[in-house]
Amino acid sequence: MAALTIGFLMDPLEGVRVDHDSTFALMLEAQRRGHQVRYFEQPWLRFGGTSAEARMRTVTVRREPGNHFDLLDEQIRPLSSLDVLFLRKDPPVDADFIQATQLVELCNGREPVFLNNPTGIRDANEKLFGLRFPELMPETLIARDMVALSRFVASHPQGTILKPVEGFGGQGIVFLQPGDRNTRSLLEVLTLGGRKAIVAQAYLPESRQGDKRIILVDGEPCGAVLRVPAQDDHRGNMAAGGTPVKTQLTPRELEICARLKPSLQARGLYFVGIDVIGDWLTEVNVTSPTGIAEVDKLDNTNVEAKVIDVAERLAGSRR
Template identity: 90%
Template sequence: MAALTFGFLMDPLESVRVDHDSTFALMLEAQRRGHQVRYFEQPWLHFNGSRAEARMRTVTVRREPGRAFDVLAEALQPLSELDVLFLRKDPPVDAEFIQATQMVELHNGRAPVFINNPTGIRDANEKLFGLRFPELMPETLIARDMAQLSRFVASHPAGTILKPVEGFGGQGIVFMQPGDRNLRSLLEVLTLGGRKAIVAQAYLPESRQGDKRIILVDGEPCGAVLRVPSQDDHRGNMAAGGTPVKTTLTAREREICARLKPSLQERGLYLVGIDVIGDWLTEVNVTSPTGLVEIDKLDDSNVEAKVIDLAERLAGSRK
């Protein structure tokens, strides 16, 4: 097809790990097909009174640590010049992140294809969205009341996972058992003295074998990786030291994907990474889900090609 202009709202390209970063893999695939690749950071985005604009860099990229990209051009450009815009800023989903998802919709002209849709991103908190499907989730409490949280921990003898609602990359995830004398103090810290809600989730012993990241493209599972925690940690996140292991999907996991698909498609959430432990969905990641590079290596596949295929179809139908 004719060359398109792909934009990526992301973290600084200088800090990208070329052997791991899923956004970088998407950029490489778009470039391989002859599309123009532009990127910009959240602080470079603004609204000028009539439309959203950003200082964008047109780049060439290569999988070489230390010299991963060259800047071909840098200019202030309206978002309406883009055919596709990947919103790939890493969490946390804070006020500035939410403002950015609102600002990119102020295109005042032809809108780019968004992957993912800004409204869908705002609607699908990664810790909370799965609770729309309680039959798929382990027992979960969202609360800031320390007495209520303490009762939840006491009622789960196998243990409880505590984590921040806006957390990412395994940060701030704590395993707690009934009777732990640190509980009250820990809850004070996590809830900021009862001012901030947190997630309390029944511990799943299967997590010792790993949690599975499944990548969905337009609601369809396109690959998975099992993330196995180290012996001295309970977190399987690769950012927290988990080891990626080759895996396949079970019938239950395919059932989970099928249940989520209509809701994801309805919200324009085209590239999603769900986390499954045993038979249970634990998170639905929609901001900048990772795992593409690891799946490619383990399965000798090309998940990013399926994403770019979809982007091309969506851009073509829009034209």
């Protein structure tokens, strides 16, 4: 295939962990295939009078911690100069993030191929999107009403997981059991005194064995990693200290993937990481899913190659 110009809207390249970061793995794979790699950060994005543009850096990358990229060029370019744009800015999905997903669409009819589609990203809140499939989810309440939340906690003897709707990386997740004297105080803190909705979800005891991150590329499962929490924590997220362990997909997990596939494809969500505990879907991560490096290492595979395959196919069809 002819060389493409592939851009990455991401967090600062200087700070990536080269043996863990999924965006960096995608950059390496794109470069290996002869594509030009550019990146820019969210504050560098702007509308230039006729179309979206950004201060872009053209780089070469390598897996050497502390010496992992060379800057070849830096200048303001229109987003229409890109064949493909990976939207890989980490959460939180705040007002700036939403505005960025709107700005990148302003390309005067010459937008790049987006992975993932910005409209799809806005449509698929990572804590809420799975609720479109209630038969796949554990019992869940989204509310700011502390009376309703207290009743939910009281009605689940095995415990309740509370988490912010816009949370990420395991931040702000709380495990609460019925009768805990901290219940009222915690609900006040988490809901900002009843002004902010949170997620209350029935605790799944299987979470002690780990939660499973499954990577979907164009709706198809391409690998998984079991994230096992530390003994003194209830969170399996690797950002929160969880340990990655090799795993296999179960028939139920394959069923979950198949149920999600049409909705993900319809929204242009080509690279997705879903989280499953036991038999239940808990999250659908579409903004900047991680796990590529862990799956590659544990399964001796190359997930990033499948993602770049999709990017090349879509860009080829566009041309």
